[in-house]
Structures are given as C-alpha cells and as structure tokens.
Amino acid sequence: MTAPQRLTDRKRDAIIQAAIVEFRANGFDITSMDKIAATAGVSKRTVYNHFPSKEELFAEILNQLWTRVTAELDTSYRPELSLREQMRRMLMAKVQMIGDENFLDLARVAIAATIHSQERAQDMIARMGKREEGLTVWIRAAQADGRLKPVDPEFAAQQVQGMLKSFAFWPQISMGQPSLSPEMQTTVVESALDMFLACYQL
The missing domain is CATH 1.10.357.10 (Tetracycline Repressor, domain 2)
Incomplete structure (x- = not known):
C-alpha cells in the first residue's frame, strides 16, 4: 500500500515542478495542462486526477x-x-x-x-x-x-x-x-x- 502512495506523491511533485517550469517559461495564461503533463512525463488524465484545473495547480x-x-x-x-x-x-x-x-x-x-x-x-x-x-x-x-x-x-x-x-x-x-x-x-x-x-x- 505504501509503494503506490509514494509513486502517487512522486507524480504529484513532478507535476508541480513541471508547472513551475512551464509557468516561468511561458506565463500562466499560455501554459496548458497538456504541456505540463508532457513536461512532467505523465498523462493528462494523471494531471487532472491531482489538480482539477490550472487554477488549482497554481x-x-x-x-x-x-x-x-x-x-x-x-x-x-x-x-x-x-x-x-x-x-x-x-x-x-x-x-x-x-x-x-x-x-x-x-x-x-x-x-x-x-x-x-x-x-x-x-x-x-x-x-x-x-x-x-x-x-x-x-x-x-x-x-x-x-x-x-x-x-x-x-x-x-x-x-x-x-x-x-x-x-x-x-x-x-x-x-x-x-x-x-x-x-x-x-x-x-x-x-x-x-x-x-x-x-x-x-
């Protein structure tokens, strides 16, 4: 039970770090959840599982x-x-x-x-x-x-x-x-x- 939880936490952290990179490079309005998912190396669905919207992620x-x-x-x-x-x-x-x-x-x-x-x-x-x-x-x-x-x-x-x-x-x-x-x-x-x-x- 603990291993999947750690993987989930790692994915969440990767999404946040990817969002920081993308927001810094392109600004909030231009950055898309697709781009954040690609930078984080996860699926778009995974991003939305953790954060229902770009505003929630911010x-x-x-x-x-x-x-x-x-x-x-x-x-x-x-x-x-x-x-x-x-x-x-x-x-x-x-x-x-x-x-x-x-x-x-x-x-x-x-x-x-x-x-x-x-x-x-x-x-x-x-x-x-x-x-x-x-x-x-x-x-x-x-x-x-x-x-x-x-x-x-x-x-x-x-x-x-x-x-x-x-x-x-x-x-x-x-x-x-x-x-x-x-x-x-x-x-x-x-x-x-x-x-x-x-x-x-x-």
Missing part, C-alpha cells in the same frame, strides 16, 4: 510558497534573551529563506501570474498577510513586556521585513541579481536590526 504552487514562508522558525518571544539576539535569529532565517533559489523560482511564478489577474493578486496578498504574522506576534509580546515602544506591531514587522526584501528579494526577482552571499546577508540583517532597535527599543 493555488498549490502558492501554497508551497507560503508554506516555506511560514516554516522560517519558532517566533515565540523569550523574555530572558536580548531583543537583538531573538530578532537576529528570526531575520537571518528569513533572509536565507527568501534568498533560496527554489523559493525565488516559486515567487517569480507567483508574481508573474498575478500581474495580469487582480483576483489572483488579491489571493496572493491575503495569503502573504496571514503567513507573515509570526514577527508581528513577537513584536506585540515584546511590547507587552515593556521592551518596545507602542508602535503598530504589523506596521513595524512589515517595515523591518521590507528592509530585508529590498536587498535580498526584489533585486533578485525584478533584475535577476544573484542571491546575497552569507556575508552580505549578515550585513543586511545587522543593519536592519540597528535601524529597528534604534527606532523602537525602550
């Missing part, structure tokens, strides 16, 4: 993208540790995750497919908002502990993540720049920490 790619964002690390607040130490761990994990080539591939597909569809763009933004709440919760906890100023936690979280993305995500997505070196990742994170803590730490 939704699964978005889901994988956000799953990676969510899995960054444990963002629970630790009163016994310095704010800088806690934030450094979270921001380093974030920068490494958004700079990963597989993640960037998924993000390029998602962004390209949403540019021409307001509905898809709204769905993507809604998912992104839900997935990035870990840092917001952490900031709120640090405020409750009397260690950060009473700024809107969501605003502050978005602000610090924007600092990371301006170096480690958008140049790679929009201009094809290479991912940051580990040294540059550290520089970007430490600089973002300096600015955030100078602005909000009590």
Whole structure:
C-alpha cells in the first residue's frame, strides 16, 4: 500500500515542478495542462486526477510558497534573551529563506501570474498577510513586556521585513541579481536590526 502512495506523491511533485517550469517559461495564461503533463512525463488524465484545473495547480504552487514562508522558525518571544539576539535569529532565517533559489523560482511564478489577474493578486496578498504574522506576534509580546515602544506591531514587522526584501528579494526577482552571499546577508540583517532597535527599543 505504501509503494503506490509514494509513486502517487512522486507524480504529484513532478507535476508541480513541471508547472513551475512551464509557468516561468511561458506565463500562466499560455501554459496548458497538456504541456505540463508532457513536461512532467505523465498523462493528462494523471494531471487532472491531482489538480482539477490550472487554477488549482497554481493555488498549490502558492501554497508551497507560503508554506516555506511560514516554516522560517519558532517566533515565540523569550523574555530572558536580548531583543537583538531573538530578532537576529528570526531575520537571518528569513533572509536565507527568501534568498533560496527554489523559493525565488516559486515567487517569480507567483508574481508573474498575478500581474495580469487582480483576483489572483488579491489571493496572493491575503495569503502573504496571514503567513507573515509570526514577527508581528513577537513584536506585540515584546511590547507587552515593556521592551518596545507602542508602535503598530504589523506596521513595524512589515517595515523591518521590507528592509530585508529590498536587498535580498526584489533585486533578485525584478533584475535577476544573484542571491546575497552569507556575508552580505549578515550585513543586511545587522543593519536592519540597528535601524529597528534604534527606532523602537525602550
């Protein structure tokens, strides 16, 4: 029973990877389920068994993208540790995750497919908002502990993540720049920490 299940999972993964390749190469609208099936090396029926429509397949790619964002690390607040130490761990994990080539591939597909569809763009933004709440919760906890100023936690979280993305995500997505070196990742994170803590730490 387990072997066929593994084969099914392998086929599903092959379909998703083929869809990413095709969406990146040709865009969402031009890519057909026939082409995805051919690239995956499976029958069209197999593709439809896993994903009833191209929209469902795209939704699964978005889901994988956000799953990676969510899995960054444990963002629970630790009163016994310095704010800088806690934030450094979270921001380093974030920068490494958004700079990963597989993640960037998924993000390029998602962004390209949403540019021409307001509905898809709204769905993507809604998912992104839900997935990035870990840092917001952490900031709120640090405020409750009397260690950060009473700024809107969501605003502050978005602000610090924007600092990371301006170096480690958008140049790679929009201009094809290479991912940051580990040294540059550290520089970007430490600089973002300096600015955030100078602005909000009590």
